[in-house]
Amino acid sequence: MIGTPIGKNVIELEETDSTNSYAARLLHDQYPMEGTAILAHYQTSGRGQRASGWESSARKNLLVSYILYPEFIPINNHFAFNQAVALAVWGCIKEHCGEQVSIKWPNDILVNDEKIAGILIENALRGSKIINSILGIGINVNQTQFSDYEPVATSLKILNHHDTDILQLFDQLSGQLAKWYSLLKLGHYRQIREAYQKCLYRKDIPAMYIAGNTPFTGIIKGVTDDGKLEITTPEGISHFFMNKEVKYVF
Ligand code: BTN
Secondary structure (H helix, E strand, C coil), X not given: CCCCCCCCCEEEECCECCHHHHHHHHHHHCCCCCCCEEEECCECCXXXXXXXXXXXXXXXXXXXXXXXXXXXXXXXXXXXXXXXXHHHHHHHHHCXXXXXXXXXCCCEEEECCEEEEEEEEEEEEECCEEEEEEEEEEECCXXXXXXXCCCCECCHXXXXXXXXXHXXXXXXXXXXXXXXXXXXXXXXXXXXXXXXXXXXXCECCEEEEEECCEEEEEEEEEECCCCXXXXXXXXXXXXXXXXXXXXXXX
């Protein structure tokens, strides 16, 4: 089947620890329909990348995890799966925001230089196959006060000065995911990679980074097919970084 019914089977919760953790428990106990979404109005232990938390006041933001079975993706295209998910979230934000929306490698969504959405993908691998994947997505919608983060957090309300319907946004996000996931199923990897490079944050712009403890100036040139970030230094030397090997300076 090409058209996966993403977000059609919805488990809506007033509160849970983390929608990703809820999805993992569900996968442990049963075989949920592909595209099942767990949507919560509040998380007591929302999880972010790098073992960090995810802040969200009750009923203010979109907090959702989708369950997919992307076993069909060959190992050399696994990063395209991350790119497709980032593009879906990017597309959803774009529908609501006239500002500069970009994807900060590997998969943060920024508006100008501020973070509006985060993605936590947790894959279960068997051999080279992703046998199931939990796509945890947090979009800042109607919250206007955040703790101090780097990059600074923003929301649709901060940008647009009005509330956005969270369930309507969820439908739009599900539609975007269905679109990008079907491109993956059709094997349109090149289209996905090209679209991702086009909205890559700081592409071709000189900026500061830190690798190890060493700050340096460089220019992001793009992302390789296996997901490494290419930054060239003023001497014209290309450096390739895996996730977490380089820090952006804001
Ligand atoms: C990041 O650190 O940028 C990733 C944040 C991901 C947050 C979302 S909110 C819904 C889902 N459940 C979680 O516990 N985390 C993800």
